[in-house]
Amino acid sequence: YAGLFVLTAAIMMFEILLTRIFSVTLWYHFAFMAISIAMFGLTAGAVWVYLRPKEFAAEVAAEQMGRFSLLFSLSVVISVVFHLLAPSMSAWGLILTFLVVAVPMTFGGVAVCLALTRFPKQVGQLYAADLAGAASGCILFVLLLEIIDGISAVLAVAALGTLGALFFLPRTSRLRWPSIAALALFATGAAANGYLANVEQAPLRIHWAKGGNETPVLFEKWNSFSRISVHDDAGDQAFGWGLSPTYVSERKFKQYWLRMDSHAGTLLSEFDGDLSQIDYLKYDITNTALHLRPRGNILIIGAGGGRDVLASLLFGKEEILAVELNANIIRTLNGRYGELTGHLDRYPQVTFVADEARSFIARQQSRFDVIQVSWIDTWAATAAGAFVLTENSLYTLEAWNIFLEHLKPNGVLTFTRAYSKRHPYEAARMMTLARAALLELGVAEPELHISLILARGNATILLSPSPFPRADIAGMRQLTAEMEFEIGYLPGSQERPLFSRLAAGEDLEGLGMDVNMRLDPPTDDSPFFFNLIRMREVLDPELWRLGRLNANLKAVGTLALLLVLVGLLAFICVAIPLWIRRRQDAGTETLGLMMYFAAIGIGFMLIEISLMQRLIVFLGHPVYGLTVVLFSVLLSSGVGSFLSHRIFDAVFRRRVLVVLAAFAAVLLLTGVSAPELLNSLRDRNTPLRIATAVAMVFPVGLFLGMMFPIGMRAARNRESLTPWLWSINGASSVFASVLAVAIALEFGITASYWTGSASYLVAALAFLRLPLASQEGTGL
Numbered sequence: 001y002a003g004l005f006v007l008t009a010a011i012m013m014f015e016i017l018l019t020r021i022f023s024v025t026l027w028y029h030f031a032f033m034a035i036s037i038a039m040f041g042l043t044a045g046a047v048w049v050y051l052r053p054k055e056f057a058a059e060v061a062a063e064q065m066g067r068f069s070l071l072f073s074l075s076v077v078i079s080v081v082f083h084l085l086a087p088s089m090s091a092w093g094l095i096l097t098f099l100v101v102a103v104p105m106t107f108g109g110v111a112v113c114l115a116l117t118r119f120p121k122q123v124g125q126l127y128a129a130d131l132a133g134a135a136s137g138c139i140l141f142v143l144l145l146e147i148i149d150g151i152s153a154v155l156a157v158a159a160l161g162t163l164g165a166l167f168f169l170p171r172t173s174r175l176r177w178p179s180i181a182a183l184a185l186f187a188t189g190a191a192a193n194g195y196l197a198n199v200e201q202a203p204l205r206i207h208w209a210k211g212g213n214e215t216p217v218l219f220e221k222w223n224s225f226s227r228i229s230v231h232d233d234a235g236d237q238a239f240g241w242g243l244s245p246t247y248v249s250e251r252k253f254k255q256y257w258l259r260m261d262s263h264a265g266t267l268l269s270e271f272d273g274d275l276s277q278i279d280y281l282k283y284d285i286t287n288t289a290l291h292l293r294p295r296g297n298i299l300i301i302g303a304g305g306g307r308d309v310l311a312s313l314l315f316g317k318e319e320i321l322a323v324e325l326n327a328n329i330i331r332t333l334n335g336r337y338g339e340l341t342g343h344l345d346r347y348p349q350v351t352f353v354a355d356e357a358r359s360f361i362a363r364q365q366s367r368f369d370v371i372q373v374s375w376i377d378t379w380a381a382t383a384a385g386a387f388v389l390t391e392n393s394l395y396t397l398e399a400w401n402i403f404l405e406h407l408k409p410n411g412v413l414t415f416t417r418a419y420s421k422r423h424p425y426e427a428a429r430m431m432t433l434a435r436a437a438l439l440e441l442g443v444a445e446p447e448l449h450i451s452l453i454l455a456r457g458n459a460t461i462l463l464s465p466s467p468f469p470r471a472d473i474a475g476m477r478q479l480t481a482e483m484e485f486e487i488g489y490l491p492g493s494q495e496r497p498l499f500s501r502l503a504a505g506e507d508l509e510g511l512g513m514d515v516n517m518r519l520d521p522p523t524d525d526s527p528f529f530f531n532l533i534r535m536r537e538v539l540d541p542e543l544w545r546l547g548r549l550n551a552n553l554k555a556v557g558t559l560a561l562l563l564v565l566v567g568l569l570a571f572i573c574v575a576i577p578l579w580i581r582r583r584q585d586a587g588t589e590t591l592g593l594m595m596y597f598a599a600i601g602i603g604f605m606l607i608e609i610s611l612m613q614r615l616i617v618f619l620g621h622p623v624y625g626l627t628v629v630l631f632s633v634l635l636s637s638g639v640g641s642f643l644s645h646r647i648f649d650a651v652f653r654r655r656v657l658v659v660l661a662a663f664a665a666v667l668l669l670t671g672v673s674a675p676e677l678l679n680s681l682r683d684r685n686t687p688l689r690i691a692t693a694v695a696m697v698f699p700v701g702l703f704l705g706m707m708f709p710i711g712m713r714a715a716r717n718r719e720s721l722t723p724w725l726w727s728i729n730g731a732s733s734v735f736a737s738v739l740a741v742a743i744a745l746e747f748g749i750t751a752s753y754w755t756g757s758a759s760y761l762v763a764a765l766a767f768l769r770l771p772l773a774s775q776e777g778t779g780l
Helices: 002-025 028-051 058-085 091-117 120-147 150-168 176-197 275-283 285-292 307-315 327-336 357-362 397-405 425-440 470-483 497-504 535-539 541-546 550-580 588-619 623-647 652-680 686-714 716-747 749-768
Strands: 217-223 226-231 255-260 264-269 297-301 319-324 350-354 368-374 407-418 450-455 458-463 486-489
Touching: 002 028, 002 058, 002 091, 002 120, 002 150, 002 226, 028 091, 028 550, 028 716, 058 091, 058 150, 058 176, 091 120, 091 150, 091 716, 120 150, 120 217, 120 623, 120 686, 120 716, 150 176, 217 327, 226 327, 255 327, 264 307, 264 327, 275 285, 275 307, 285 307, 285 368, 285 407, 285 450, 285 458, 285 470, 297 307, 307 319, 307 368, 319 327, 319 357, 327 350, 357 397, 397 407, 397 425, 407 425, 425 450, 425 458, 425 497, 450 470, 470 486, 486 497, 535 550, 535 716, 550 588, 550 716, 588 623, 588 652, 588 686, 588 716, 588 749, 623 686, 652 686, 652 749, 686 716, 686 749, 716 749
Parallel strands: 297 319, 297 368, 319 350, 368 407
Antiparallel strands: 217 226, 226 255, 255 264, 407 458, 450 458, 450 486
């Protein structure tokens, strides 16, 4: 039990660590693909056990579990070191990376499969230990990344896996002393490399990212959802996201790029307290709203390197509230580089808050003159394992309603996103989102409440609960003329028919929108603002020829390819082992068991991911995805698995039917009530929202955890099949992890949840069709 608990904690931590490391080194869609392929290693391990039953007999299971746990630990370190030393952005490099990181998972899969299939009488308790270990791995990962960097954490995971090997190995095993030595080596290496990483001297560190050598790192800090790094490659000229061409100055600045996961960046700028030295910020399109509302208070979403705070000081804001999701960024801005940036936190009118902005604003009683969001996004893989980057709770209809509700009557909400004449789609989607949000607030003529200013690849949208008065419209016209910006849309203007039609809610026929981009307003059920292409569109050769939204197209195309690839791998894991052993394991009962384990694998993952996607938006901070949602799902599933040992000791078939009926009721109740319940509690304090999430997840998790032991007990008379059934469960789970994202992207998170629920209906039907002897094979 202890060995399985520790090993599965290490496997979960390694999976999440790959998410973090690949977020830095690879583009987000390749990171998702690499992790999905790596997880097939667990399935490959189970297939290995199934095809070599004599090699993995019950008599030598303890020795083999220890041996493969040790191999898991060694290969964890080797695979990550290989990835750090070998850039992997070419096609062959990516394929090699996928294969290399799958090796540790394969070794771990052998050990876990042996534990769950060689001790059939204890399968409920063992599966409970498996799930509880994985749940604990979520918490340990968050704590570990607060202490050391991501690369050193790999060595710590290897040490944990080696500890699992020591629990498994018999006292007489020859591998005990080598395992003790490996444990000491890995633990010492993690501590030493972590210490040296603090002074940027670590021998194991990231040298390349996103296909190129990473510029020298002056400082880095990791946590469970990001790696920030500071680089001296920002130059010395005034910088603006959309700086007016009319700004001319020879003034030089000392400044550094602060990057999140080696891509998304914010600038740490020199500031000595002299506001005249930062007058260039008046020429940046992102600060258009400050020209209209220079006084009063402002709430800044995404404090970053402090540029919006500096602009607010420059314009004379009396109260500046800057919310930043990543506490490490605030510490870097005001602590490590505080002398450079002017210790903005020491200004009496400035307050920094480390929190997720949407949930923070929903809890506020204050109203603001300006809520400003300038280029807030990320290119990182989420620790939850969903389709990375795509979910963003700031760009949904519900979020914009919250923001508008917290504005003063003449307040302004402003977002800045990308724009070009060739790719106007992000700006266009902001327009549809703005109109839909205003309509939901009861605004009769939304087109009078919206403005859009364009400059140098930027689109700044402004919307207000009240119609923009003539003075504001005249002011924006004067500003665009002086700054040489462009008018995208102003109330009453027709400069750009695309945006004027969107503001008025008219169709776009005749405007040359020849590609069917997604311009509908994202919602919490489909929070994918940046996903502008439907999956079915990736088959359109015209889309590829025109090069529309190339990065987004590649991401969605990668997802579609991955769905096909994991489906093929799942089929191979099912079909080839059965073909090899067709004489021993063919039959109607085998088909029923296969359908059952495939259905519960798909159902578990679809329900788990859909709950995570919905609850992460509800809870706000991404850390809660691991520490609350995933932890609760896995722990409650472990409790359900443990309880199944007692529940099914007698009258197996009858009690399973009762459990299935109760499970259906819980799924139905949760699916129907969740959206309305979560919406009604969105502005409550964090402890209450966490308690609500746990209360929602726990009953579902209890039943999720019971389904695997039920299947294993049903297969007790076919013990030779159990490793193969475990591999089917694993393969279908990996396939479902990709399928969940595809369904949510196309049809919404709710559709993914109900598809998972339907999978359990299939599992129930498959169970009922099993021969009675199989179902009663419980040793009674």
